[in-house]
Amino acid sequence: MDRQTIGIISGKGGVGKSTIAVNLATIFASSDYDNLLIDGDTSNPSVGLHLGVWQHSNGLQDVLAGKISPEEAVVLHPATGIRVIPSSLNYKREVSMKNLSKVVEGIKTYKCIIIDSPPGLSEEVENIMKACSELVVVTTPDVPSVTSATKIIDLAETHRVGVAGLVVNRILNKKYELHMQEIESLCNARIIAKIPEDSRVPESIAVKIPITMYHPNSPASIALNQLARELSGRRISQPQYAGVGIFGRFINFVKRVLGRV
Numbered sequence: 134m135d136r137q138t139i140g141i142i143s144g145k146g147g148v149g150k151s152t153i154a155v156n157l158a159t160i161f162a163s164s165d166y167d168n169l170l171i172d173g174d175t176s177n178p179s180v181g182l183h184l185g186v187w188q189h190s191n192g193l194q195d196v197l198a199g200k201i202s203p204e205e206a207v208v209l210h211p212a213t214g215i216r217v218i219p220s221s222l223n224y225k226r227e228v229s230m231k232n233l234s235k236v237v238e239g240i241k242t243y244k245c246i247i248i249d250s251p252p253g254l255s256e257e258v259e260n261i262m263k264a265c266s267e268l269v270v271v272t273t274p275d276v277p278s279v280t281s282a283t284k285i286i287d288l289a290e291t292h293r294v295g296v297a298g299l300v301v302n303r304i305l306n307k308k309y310e311l312h313m314q315e316i317e318s319l320c321n322a323r324i325i326a327k328i329p330e331d332s333r334v335p336e337s338i339a340v341k342i343p344i345t346m347y348h349p350n351s352p353a354s355i356a357l358n359q360l361a362r363e364l365s366g367r368r369i370s371q372p373q374y375a376g377v378g379i380f381g382r383f384i385n386f387v388k389r390v391l392g393r394v
């Protein structure tokens with residue numbers, strides 16, 4: 134099937150995977166690139182928290198356990214049009230991802246599936262990799278994060294899953310940061326997006342509106358849009374956000390309250 138299944142992975146945690154996954158889904162949805170977002174981080178689900186759809190009792194864990202079908206677990210996020218299978222916050226124990234490839238293969242609709250993942254080199258991450266047609270490796274421009282990125286790239290190679298490229302996030306352009314060429318040469322992979330540190334990212338998470346919709350012209354949003362175009366092979370156009378409809382008015386209201394306009 135001519136479908137993209139993009140895994141968002143990293144060696145270290147807290148580098149921006151969930152932010153990137155949620156915003157790719159937002160951009161794809163608003164440019165009619167039919168996609169499904171899956172929260173593969175069953176231990177620390179955060180996609181639902183980013184979108185304010187955490188109340189659902191059913192989640193990916195129930196799909197993996199065969200209790201419900203993937204279709205039954207899909208939640209529509211009306212504000213962005215994203216369709217998402219969140220992970221349930223109810224689960225306290227780690228859930229096996231062994232069935233993920235089968236689950237993904239069984240989903241017949243959607244031109245693209247985006248899978249957010251936990252950090253590290255665990256078996257769960259390996260199972261996520263195997264369910265994907267390509268991987269995006271996220272890192273910050275520091276030695277510990279890039280060192281972990283090299284390990285996860287090695288693991289992807291072991292499983293013969295292609296790395297679409299590296300995303301360097303939270304760039305401050307400080308002297309102590311690794312240079313982009315250094316990161317590419319350490320990882321032996323191409324950088325496909327450079328996302329600057331942007332205070333509107335945590336702000337957008339706090340208000341539960343993805344930054345590319347909340348502040349489409351902010352530096353991080355511009356970089357995320359470029360990433361979306363790169364990954365989709367330019368199958369998408371520049372999304373048109375906000376300013377229209379009830380939700381657009383709501384966003385403008387929130388921005389005014391926060392003094393952002």
Ligand SMILES: Nc1ncnc2c1ncn2[C@@H]1O[C@H](COP(=O)(O)OP(=O)(O)O)[C@@H](O)[C@H]1O
Binds near residue numbers: 149151152334
């Ligand atoms: N470009 C950015 N600028 C500022 N803060 C960011 C940026 N990207 C991510 N963050 C912050 O980093 C934290 C971790 O992001 P998250 O997407 O949850 O990472 P991960 O999923 O890799 O653990 C969040 O608090 C988020 O607000």
Ligand SMILES: [Mg+2]
Binds near residue numbers: 150151152249250
């Ligand atoms: Mg995360």
